Amino acid sequence: MTATETTDRAQIPVTVLTGYLGAGKTTLLNRILTENHGQRYAVIVNEFGEVGIDNDLLVESDEEIFEMNNGCICCTVRGDLIRTVQNLMKRRGAFDAIVVETTGVADPAPVAQTFFMDDDVRKAAKLDAVVTVVDARHVLQRLEDTAEAEDQIAFADVVLLNKTDLVGVEELTAVEARIRSINPYAVLHRTERCAIDLKAVLDRGAFDLDRILSLDPHFLEHGHHAHECSPDCDHDHHGHGHHHSHDGHAHDAPHSVKSISLTAGELDPQMFFPWINQVTQVQGPNILRLKGILAFKDDPQRYVIQGVHMIVEGDHQRDWKTGEERVSRLVFIGRDLNWDVLKQSFAACAAG
Numbered sequence: 270m271t272a273t274e275t276t277d278r279a280q281i282p283v284t285v286l287t288g289y290l291g292a293g294k295t296t297l298l299n300r301i302l303t304e305n306h307g308q309r310y311a312v313i314v315n316e317f318g319e320v321g322i323d324n325d326l327l328v329e330s331d332e333e334i335f336e337m338n339n340g341c342i343c344c345t346v347r348g349d350l351i352r353t354v355q356n357l358m359k360r361r362g363a364f365d366a367i368v369v370e371t372t373g374v375a376d377p378a379p380v381a382q383t384f385f386m387d388d389d390v391r392k393a394a395k396l397d398a399v400v401t402v403v404d405a406r407h408v409l410q411r412l413e414d415t416a417e418a419e420d421q422i423a424f425a426d427v428v429l430l431n432k433t434d435l436v437g438v439e440e441l442t443a444v445e446a447r448i449r450s451i452n453p454y455a456v457l458h459r460t461e462r463c464a465i466d467l468k469a470v471l472d473r474g475a476f477d478l479d480r481i482l483s484l485d486p487h488f489l490e491h492g493h494h495a496h497e498c499s500p501d502c503d504h505d506h507h508g509h510g511h512h513h514s515h516d517g518h519a520h521d522a523p524h525s526v527k528s529i530s531l532t533a534g535e536l537d538p539q540m541f542f543p544w545i546n547q548v549t550q551v552q553g554p555n556i557l558r559l560k561g562i563l564a565f566k567d568d569p570q571r572y573v574i575q576g577v578h579m580i581v582e583g584d585h586q587r588d589w590k591t592g593e594e595r596v597s598r599l600v601f602i603g604r605d606l607n608w609d610v611l612k613q614s615f616a617a618c619a620a621g
């Protein structure tokens with residue numbers, strides 16, 4: 270056995286899971302956490318928005334979940350992510366592989382870079398593949414109005430073209446052709462609710478550094494960063510033309526996407542459902558994502574609501590635990606949303 274082979278085996282494989290807001294990353298992660306694949310995964314979740322909801326939307330499992338919700342992953346990539354991986358490495362016997370779920374608005378490059386740039390991380394972990402989940406229904410629109418959707422596809426080693434149930438055959442063919450025009454190299458699978466043999470996604474040994482360097486010749490250079498950051502992030506700001514600001518309750522992201530978090534106590538379902546239907550009908554085009562965990566009066570179970578544009582679905586999740594505070598939390602991520610109106614009208618859904 271050569272020295273290289275020894276090093277390779279000592280490195281823990283890392284899958285970077287990316288895809289635009291609402292594409293189906295958590296759906297895939299839940300499969301990874303529940304299916305019987307014989308591997309133990311440590312999961313690192315980065316969340317956009319103030320109220321930690323993504324963690325609550327993951328199924329309960331024995332796997333380890335680490336949440337980093339201090340905003341855009343690009344801003345924390347050389348800090349939190351490195352520290353999280355280093356901490357994980359102290360207990361490396363406890364798991365076989367790592368999955369990093371990135372925020373829906375992030376460019377995956379800084380996440381992938383971390384596994385090449387930091388010496389300690391590089392010794393311990395090896396980028397296995399970038400897996401990009403694509404929402405077949407909304408991706409063409411996203412490619413028009415954002416840069417991240419294209420970056421995520423360009424970077425992919427594996428693409429899951431998801432939500433095939435929401436489009437017709439012709440549209441699906443057109444979407445697939447568009448993805449192929451951005452990235453002809455990735456292995457592409459069509460999926461519904463990310464149903465796929467996980468062998469197609471995990472432990473692929475697929476990350477192709479040469480191809481990434483041909484896309485981005487500066488990929489391995491320290492301080493190189495093709496993304497917009499907040500003024501208070503701690504990384505090197507060479508070559509930055511833009512800033513986004515943080516103003517208390519709303520977080521800016523590229524292309525004026527903002528998130529707003531609303532909290533209330535118990536809600537009256539007779540008030541809430543007509544309200545959310547009306548909000549998504551009227552403001553749907555601007556709502557990239559909504560998610561919430563709700564406490565309805567006299568309902569022993571937590572209710573989870575999720576949406577992308579006008580498509581909203583909800584279901585009971587599990588019983589509220591004894592001692593768990595029955596609060597309702599709702600996050601909207603979108604453009605040009607009227608925060609004050611949303612806040613007030615949500616508050617009006619409180620159970621009397």
Ligand SMILES: Nc1nc2c(ncn2[C@@H]2O[C@H](COP(=O)(O)OP(=O)(O)OP(=O)(O)O)[C@@H](O)[C@H]2O)c(=O)[nH]1
Pocket residue numbers: 288289290291292293294295296297323372373402431432433434435460461462463558575576577582
């Ligand atoms: N109709 C349909 N809905 C889907 C499919 N896959 C996922 N969904 C739904 O789409 C919504 C978003 O799915 P998630 O898995 O939470 O998406 P995500 O990429 O993790 O979302 P963010 O973390 O907000 O970026 C949820 O309501 C899912 O139930 C699918 O194939 N078809």
